[in-house]
Amino acid sequence: MEDHKETAQPFTKDHLAMERMPGHWVLAQMGKRVLRPGGMELTRAMLDALAIGSTDRVVELAPGLGATAALTLACGPESYTAVERDQDAAASVRSFVERHGGSCRQGTAEDTGLPDESATVVYGEAMLTMQTSAHKAAIVREAARVLEQGGRYGIHELCLAPDDLDEEVKAQVLADLSREVHVGVRPLTLAEWRALLESEGFHVQWTRTASMHLLEPRRLLRDEGLIGGLSFAFNVLRSPVARRRVRGMRRVFRTHENHTYAVSLVATKQ
Numbered sequence: 001m002e003d004h005k006e007t008a009q010p011f012t013k014d015h016l017a018m019e020r021m022p023g024h025w026v027l028a029q030m031g032k033r034v035l036r037p038g039g040m041e042l043t044r045a046m047l048d049a050l051a052i053g054s055t056d057r058v059v060e061l062a063p064g065l066g067a068t069a070a071l072t073l074a075c076g077p078e079s080y081t082a083v084e085r086d087q088d089a090a091a092s093v094r095s096f097v098e099r100h101g102g103s104c105r106q107g108t109a110e111d112t113g114l115p116d117e118s119a120t121v122v123y124g125e126a127m128l129t130m131q132t133s134a135h136k137a138a139i140v141r142e143a144a145r146v147l148e149q150g151g152r153y154g155i156h157e158l159c160l161a162p163d164d165l166d167e168e169v170k171a172q173v174l175a176d177l178s179r180e181v182h183v184g185v186r187p188l189t190l191a192e193w194r195a196l197l198e199s200e201g202f203h204v205q206w207t208r209t210a211s212m213h214l215l216e217p218r219r220l221l222r223d224e225g226l227i228g229g230l231s232f233a234f235n236v237l238r239s240p241v242a243r244r245r246v247r248g249m250r251r252v253f254r255t256h257e258n259h260t261y262a263v264s265l266v267a268t269k270q
């Protein structure tokens, strides 16, 4: 099971109109599996930095469609537990990871219900960016509570650059992204992501940035493969609403590409 393309089964979110649906579910409905800004390349780099081994008890926050779960399970950890807020996604990830000895509970990352200091590794991708400041802090605090001392915490999120980005430009980027993605998109600068982790008792050991090319053709092919990429493109072309949504998101990502990046940080609990 080395290939991330073995993931949870797709599911239909027919209770939400595609017009109003959060952007990541529009992409998932169209067959996209990889929903994080730096793609699988940054995910693999983060997993390398986390160095998951056979004695690790791993918790993944917000696995989405489980694209990273397969890579983590391939490392043969002692345990793998995912916590996902969305009921459909949680059920889908559960049915996949249970076949490989893992589990997935429906719940929130800020209140996982997991015991104190029960994990050696916690990570989450493309899930803090969409939270308010208070929720970001609550989730990082929860990761610290669940981790044993010396445990590693990895994040992979959207990042604003440079660190001293003009406040007006920042506000415009956030407003434009949120309007097109249909959820509050609230990325931080690298310095702010670092400060957030440090404020909850983590020591940042590793950082890497990548371009925010989630919807660029080359990244799509790299992340989804030839068949997956073509099938995504075909599905989008067939649906006028999806076409409009995907074009809108790609346009705003391109408009702000000089100020938005993907970033991953790995930190240890002090």
Ligand SMILES: C[S@@+](CC[C@H](N)C(=O)[O-])C[C@H]1O[C@@H](n2cnc3c(N)ncnc32)[C@H](O)[C@@H]1O
Pocket: 024, 033, 034, 035, 036, 061, 062, 063, 064, 065, 066, 067, 083, 084, 085, 086, 089, 107, 108, 109, 110, 124, 125, 126, 127
């Ligand atoms: C953009 S998707 C990313 C999914 C996956 N991590 C990936 O990178 O492909 C965001 C995911 O975060 C989940 N999510 C958002 N807020 C959450 C929270 N507070 N607790 C748990 N899951 C959350 C959503 O349901 C969704 O699956």
